[in-house]
Amino acid sequence: MKTNKLLIGMLAATGLAFMVSCGDDTDSSLPPIGGYDKADDVAASSLRAYWPLNGNGKESISGTNPSTTVAATFVAGIKGQGVSFNVGYMAYPAIEALNSTSGSATISCWAILNNTRPAPDQPSNISPIFSLTRTGEVWGNLNLFGETHGLVSSDSIQVKGIYRIKQADGTETGGDAVNMLKQEPWMDATHTWNANKIGGQWAHIVYVFDGPTGSNRIFVNGVKISNSAWEVRNNGAALNLNHFLPTRPVIGALETVVNGSNTDAWNKALKGSVDEVRVYDKALTQAEIGALYELEKAGR
Template identity: 30%
Template sequence: MKFSFQTTTSYFLSLILITGLFSSCEKSDNPNNLPDVDPSGYTGKIDGYTSSDEIYPANLKAYWSFDDTKNEIKSASAPTSTANDSFISGVKGKAIKLNGGYLYYAKQFDALKTDALKSFTVSVWVQITNNGSKRTMLMQIARPGVFDGSLDFRLNTNSNPASVTDKLGIGPRFSTVGGGSQDNLNANLHPKIGADVWTHLVLTYDSNSGTFKEWANGVDVGSYNNRGVGNNLFKSYEPSEFIIGANYNLIPGKTVTADVSYAAMTGSVDELRIYNAVLPDAHIKALYNLGVAGK
């Protein structure tokens, strides 16, 4: 059979066109033409990070590492007084152990002033046990001469005996712009605790929505997260001071009421961080995962 030059040319042009058509229909593995990812850049990282220090560093405004120092790192502020404290091995480096003790800072931290602290995240690692009799004030942005602080990180260690290690009541509260109080409670979900167990606790507050969350080991455990806006919004009152492990009634010479519901903290604290922003959920989980890995 003979083919003319025109017929042969038309055949090959059609074949090229059909081949190109099928090629254009194949799904590209990189439709946005993104650069290749080097896997070695993620070696040794957890959730994309090599250290907790890499998470929202610009928003970290107060930090206690407890690496052989009781100072707040950002301002280099030493405590005014302490009681029954010592250094131990922590989640990341050293930690502070309190045996019925506290750290008291009679200082107005700039990072905790009214206009500086609207929304926040507080992240901390603790070793704690229940005691069946007294509450524990893990941390307080204290108001001189006032029993309740602007922010009280309360642990209901009074609710169960020390033998109960699968139930810790977390009951933080804050003072409002209207002069009232708002709180939260983990009514249904609880972290594991114990004298030798490190537990990661986080509070977040969004001043735009009035959402006050509490987290334990990377899980949102709060039962009453929506606290309202308007007069219910958080306010960091001035002047303020800062206490770890106690309230004023437990510091000699600072008693403000006859309330005896709290005991100075028996437990350990590490990596206390205060951010002036709400960390996204994934970053809260990253802080937990990094801490578990000692990073």
């Protein structure tokens, strides 16, 4: 009897080990994308702020919550939940990690933007996604938004990144990166354009500010779309990112909308959705941007 009980126990243990082994095979890791297992691994040492927007507005690295939230609801996002704004925004107090800079930066996010100019002869307004503000100024140190310009169709969105940063003598310098929606008569061979038909759908939008090369670029869904003629600034000499302080992050609006001083008809808070906002203290490479896009699109 003891022998039979021992045999039964051994068989049971073997079966359990087999089931555990089968379970491990079923739950094995997915193959890497671009050399990464998950989006959090991309340029991890340079990530300074991250908003997952999974049911709340907390910035996950510092634990900072928004100081003001307007017309925001949480909806299904590209990865978990995202936030939908009905002409609204989330404004934050200063986050220490965003004050200092290596001289370069990248803003990465997902957004749903809608064309705000239904016909060529009608007015439109911008769709702000993210801004690192400057006190009392419309344009912050770094700004990322969409707008309708040179209308091609109702799903064509122009994406623009604008910088307004401090020079060594304390004065301001600025510029932008933008995609042209169509070829204009004045364009020469140095100009590129991209109709960028992302209106009304989730799109991965990235703004890269590269200080050592004095350049800035826009990527959508892993592809560089910015007008090549306007990417290089400062004649290609170094133009290191240097913030005017204090700078506060805002998702969905520019500073003058948040502080109530706005008088510009084109400057409104966002009517659209945002998810997975990341700010890096480096210029991400195209390979890193492509991996981030594919990983987040896959929910990783």
